[in-house]
Amino acid sequence: MEYRELGRTGEKVSTIGMGTWKIGSFRTSEERETQVRALRRGVELGINLIDTAEMYNHGKSEEVVADAIEGVRKQVFIASKVSPENLHHDNVIKACRASLQRLRTTYIDLYQVHWPNPKIPIRETMSAMEELVRDGAVRYVGVSNFSAAETSEASAALRKNEVASNQVEYSLSNRSVEQETLPYCAKEKITLIAYSPLARGQIATSMPKELLQKYRLTPAQAMLSWVTRSEQVVAIPKAASIPHLEENASSVSVRFTLSEYDLVSKS
Numbered sequence: 001m002e003y004r005e006l007g008r009t010g011e012k013v014s015t016i017g018m019g020t021w022k023i024g025s026f027r028t029s030e031e032r033e034t035q036v037r038a039l040r041r042g043v044e045l046g047i048n049l050i051d052t053a054e055m056y057n058h059g060k061s062e063e064v065v066a067d068a069i070e071g072v073r074k075q076v077f078i079a080s081k082v083s084p085e086n087l088h089h090d091n092v093i094k095a096c097r098a099s100l101q102r103l104r105t106t107y108i109d110l111y112q113v114h115w116p117n118p119k120i121p122i123r124e125t126m127s128a129m130e131e132l133v134r135d136g137a138v139r140y141v142g143v144s145n146f147s148a149a150e151t152s153e154a155s156a157a158l159r160k161n162e163v164a165s166n167q168v169e170y171s172l173s174n175r176s177v178e179q180e181t182l183p184y185c186a187k188e189k190i191t192l193i194a195y196s197p198l199a200r201g202q203i204a205t206s207m208p209k210e211l212l213q214k215y216r217l218t219p220a221q222a223m224l225s226w227v228t229r230s231e232q233v234v235a236i237p238k239a240a241s242i243p244h245l246e247e248n249a250s251s252v253s254v255r256f257t258l259s260e261y262d263l264v265s266k267s
């Protein structure tokens, strides 16, 4: 596994993390067990970044993550998120406490504002985030779905901490962050956490076959290697099965040359 520094924190997170949207919804206890085992397999393979949110399946995703990290808490870097309706000061604190309970841990490594809420001043939200850091409930502060301008405002609202990351949609089929957000993050040394990096399962079908053969990559692996080309980016594909998880974990051992990267970009 390859690791990259999260923002300017000095912390190393795996270039391929694990997303958990839709995890926590299951029809049988076996299905739930498979989700836990897949996350545990990821940790065995060296993946340390696990992304969840209070919003995912009404907290059930965080509960599955809690089971998966039992006994390995210190090996993992847990990223969770506070929902946009909870961004008033006291609600941020309450939401974080509830996430900590569901995750059965005393700290969240990265606590992210899930979406901006223009009705609530970012200064108020960030003052609560700083309190959580001061009290040891949170280690680092992040944002999600923030534009470059919104990220800059969030940074300015923090007094003792920095915005370590911005989690945004980025994949071969959605490259809009390349316009402003990615260059801004690179300039400010903010990690861009790419969500839906596999285009929500719409795996590219027109990848150049010669490249896939040359590097023995599946199209999904090529999508993950492509999206993490910039040092500033880590990706959090969601995989509910162990074969998908293993495939994703080994995707970044290959790096395309610039001309190959351009070829994949056009596919």
Ligand SMILES: NC(=O)c1ccc[n+]([C@@H]2O[C@H](COP(=O)([O-])OP(=O)(O)OC[C@H]3O[C@@H](n4cnc5c(N)ncnc54)[C@H](OP(=O)(O)O)[C@@H]3O)[C@@H](O)[C@H]2O)c1
Binding pocket: 018, 019, 020, 021, 022, 051, 052, 114, 144, 145, 167, 168, 194, 195, 196, 197, 198, 199, 200, 201, 202, 203, 220, 221, 236, 237, 238, 239, 240, 241, 243, 244, 245, 247, 248
């Ligand atoms: N901040 C935000 O607002 C936000 C929004 C959306 C998502 N996210 C985060 O980003 C994570 C990932 O995004 P996502 O869940 O939307 O989509 P994604 O990771 O782009 O795609 C997930 C889909 O790809 C499939 N898949 C995984 N590995 C595969 C492989 N090797 N080959 C073929 N198919 C594969 C999965 O199937 P299986 O499940 O069957 O393995 C699932 O159907 C989320 O789980 C969440 O943590 C954040």
